[in-house]
Amino acid sequence: MRHPKPTRASVAAALAALIAAFAIAGCGTSQPPPVAKDELAAAKTFPYYTTYWVGPSFRGHPVTGADGTASYRPSFGDSIYYGDCLHGKSLLGAGGCVLPLQITTAIYALRSNSILGSQHNVLIRGVPAAVYEEGRALELYTGRLAIDIFSANYSEARAAARLLRPLNHRGSDAGPLPPPVFCPVLYGPETKAVEIAMSELPGRACQQAAGALAQQEALEEGQTPEPIS
Numbered sequence: 001m002r003h004p005k006p007t008r009a010s011v012a013a014a015l016a017a018l019i020a021a022f023a024i025a026g027c028g029t030s031q032p033p034p035v036a037k038d039e040l041a042a043a044k045t046f047p048y049y050t051t052y053w054v055g056p057s058f059r060g061h062p063v064t065g066a067d068g069t070a071s072y073r074p075s076f077g078d079s080i081y082y083g084d085c086l087h088g089k090s091l092l093g094a095g096g097c098v099l100p101l102q103i104t105t106a107i108y109a110l111r112s113n114s115i116l117g118s119q120h121n122v123l124i125r126g127v128p129a130a131v132y133e134e135g136r137a138l139e140l141y142t143g144r145l146a147i148d149i150f151s152a153n154y155s156e157a158r159a160a161a162r163l164l165r166p167l168n169h170r171g172s173d174a175g176p177l178p179p180p181v182f183c184p185v186l187y188g189p190e191t192k193a194v195e196i197a198m199s200e201l202p203g204r205a206c207q208q209a210a211g212a213l214a215q216q217e218a219l220e221e222g223q224t225p226e227p228i229s
């Protein structure tokens with residue numbers, strides 16, 4: 001499946017957001033207290049778009065932090081954090097402090113997933129998802145959003161994906177997530193289920209994106225572009 005080319009600026013912005021997502025201060029060795037009620041209440045009234053979590057705890061790890069509007073930056077998204085830090089290999093490849101679970105919800109920005117390194121793409125909760133960082137990280141595409149799940153291993157990440165539910169709106173973890181209204185720029189192998197799902201997105205998003213790209217390339221080569229069907 002052909003996907004639109006990312007811009008250099010969008011790739012750089014995505015990488016900056018990815019690094020920032022792991023710059024979490026205050027990690028220790030003891031079990032932290034649950035998140036303050038007012039902090040969680042603020043996260044539950046986040047006004048800009050639907051954010052996701054897996055409930056007040058995940059496999060014995062309580063929610064210990066939530067961004068909300070106070071620390072929200074559009075390029076980084078809005079995150080909720082579970083448990084204290086574990087010491088192991090981080091996403092950036094160095095030993096360090098990583099959380100048992102972090103979920104970051106952001107408005108999808110057009111960029112190539114190649115910056116995430118080795119990966120493959122699967123269907124999770126009915127939507128396309130990238131599996132990267134040796135399975136410890138997932139990125140699901142739903143509605144206008146990208147939901148990133150960072151965990152200890154693939155099993156934990158998949159378990160969290162099955163429990164995803166809206167934090168600031170009514171909803172449950174039952175059934176599929178809403179399909180994306182955009183065409184994710186995937187990188188790496190895709191299962192047949194992903195290919196079918198991408199071809200059936202609302203508004204034929206991937207066909208429209210491919211047509212727009214073909215028009216752009218034709219114009220750059222001085223040719224008469226074909227109309228987008």
